[in-house]
Amino acid sequence: MWIGVLTLLPEILEAGTSGGVFARAVAAGIIDLHVFNPRDFSTDRHRNVDDKTYGGGAGMVMMNAPLTAALVAAQAAAPAGSPVILMSPQGAVFNQQTAVSMVDMPGLILVCGRYEGIDERFVQNYVDMEVSIGDYVLSGGELPALVVMDAIARHLPGTLGNSLSIIDESHLDGMLDYPHYTRPVEYAGDQVPDVLLSGNHTKVNEYRRREALKRTFDRRPELMTGRTFSERDQKLLRESFAAGQNGADENEA
Numbered sequence: 001m002w003i004g005v006l007t008l009l010p011e012i013l014e015a016g017t018s019g020g021v022f023a024r025a026v027a028a029g030i031i032d033l034h035v036f037n038p039r040d041f042s043t044d045r046h047r048n049v050d051d052k053t054y055g056g057g058a059g060m061v062m063m064n065a066p067l068t069a070a071l072v073a074a075q076a077a078a079p080a081g082s083p084v085i086l087m088s089p090q091g092a093v094f095n096q097q098t099a100v101s102m103v104d105m106p107g108l109i110l111v112c113g114r115y116e117g118i119d120e121r122f123v124q125n126y127v128d129m130e131v132s133i134g135d136y137v138l139s140g141g142e143l144p145a146l147v148v149m150d151a152i153a154r155h156l157p158g159t160l161g162n163s164l165s166i167i168d169e170s171h172l173d174g175m176l177d178y179p180h181y182t183r184p185v186e187y188a189g190d191q192v193p194d195v196l197l198s199g200n201h202t203k204v205n206e207y208r209r210r211e212a213l214k215r216t217f218d219r220r221p222e223l224m225t226g227r228t229f230s231e232r233d234q235k236l237l238r239e240s241f242a243a244g245q246n247g248a249d250e251n252e253a
């Protein structure tokens, strides 16, 4: 997937993409990452990219011209139809569904703001979508762009060594993940649940789904509202209630 990022701080992008799953996806050609620095497109003597805000007040605003020139360069290189996405705390909050929907796009052009923000005329004329990674204000869009790219990369075929991981994740179907354990079976007196050692895949799957439902109910009940659950999920939830397990996580009690 072709991804272009407009940023004044390419070093943050470099730091966030030079290791782990994302770096492997770039090395394998699954992600074709390009960085465009508006400063390289600034035509003034000092290579300025920002100026004072009209109307007065603290902080600088990113100027239209260098941003637009960087965008023109990005669009010339991007697959046709790649949306322009601005990282902004004013955007729609990014979630797994947004990540999955972006995987099918021809490419992506991510715009990272800095300073107080960017000239609104750029947003009006060129931005297709504004995305926030949460209700807090960061000093720029680079970390949000990394978050968005990482979440997308996990869904591109070949990115995850074990593609079953992503199938498993999608089977969670909007619910929180179930607990995981590895060796040893007993650690400091704490045991791995017996069912996970049983070798009975049906029972293991039931246990995992029940735990996922239970955790979601306990920690993020709003993720469950307005949804319909299968007969099997309803049965697992009922069992969980009957066992008196809901209402609080055991580890929070």
Ligand code: ADE
Residues within 6 Å of the ligand: 087, 088, 089, 113, 131, 132, 133, 134, 135, 136, 137, 138, 139, 140, 141, 144
């Ligand atoms: N830029 C600054 N804060 C941000 C946020 N929370 N999400 C996306 N972009 C941002």
